[in-house]
Amino acid sequence: MKHLPKHLRPRWRYLAVELESWPDADVSRREFQRSVWFAAQNLYGDAGSADADLRVLQFDLGSGDGEALVRARRGEVERARAAIACVDEVHGDPVRVAVRGVSGTVRAAEEKYLGNPTEIADEQRVVFEDESRRAVVRGERVDVDCEDGFAGATRFDAT
The missing domain is CATH 3.30.70.3250 (Ribonuclease P, Pop5 subunit)
Structure with a gap:
């Protein structure tokens, strides 16, 4: 063809x-x-x-x-x-x-x-809702691992 x-x-x-x-x-x-x-x-x-x-x-x-x-x-x-x-x-x-x-x-x-370096994801322990929880931190974004999934937060919400 x-x-x-x-x-x-x-x-x-x-x-x-x-x-x-x-x-x-x-x-x-x-x-x-x-x-x-x-x-x-x-x-x-x-x-x-x-x-x-x-x-x-x-x-x-x-x-x-x-x-x-x-x-x-x-x-x-x-x-x-x-x-x-x-x-x-x-x-x-x-x-x-x-x-x-x-x-x-x-x-x-x-x-x-494409290929621009994205923010490095860092796993940390944070205090969220008066409990120590696992979180994935990317820049100013903090994804807190809760019982029913992740919750989006900022650095001010989680310490």
Whole structure:
């Protein structure tokens, strides 16, 4: 089968996405891809989500912080941004997503927006609600391990 000439090939844009979740979240690339597809389908329907053709090319989420690279068709960047913004949980784990930037090549997206050192997660013991508890500290954010899951706090809330 012959390749299409360059002017007939589909053109892509690459969205660098920042991810944040609880430290114990176990999210895979496949589950994130499924959530992106469902968000696009729920927002635009079958035909609209097929036009955007969202594909997760890279994914990394560990100890609550991560990033992903999502491919979208050139004219569908705004729709892709909206669909990605609709993702609020992946496989039952709450997730915060934010688009850091958009680029025309994978390499440019990686160099400009991905691979920036994230805040180092440090596990500490803190006093929260008059009890000593385990917590994951990332910068000013403190995720305190409670009986029924994590609670988000700041350094002022936990000592």
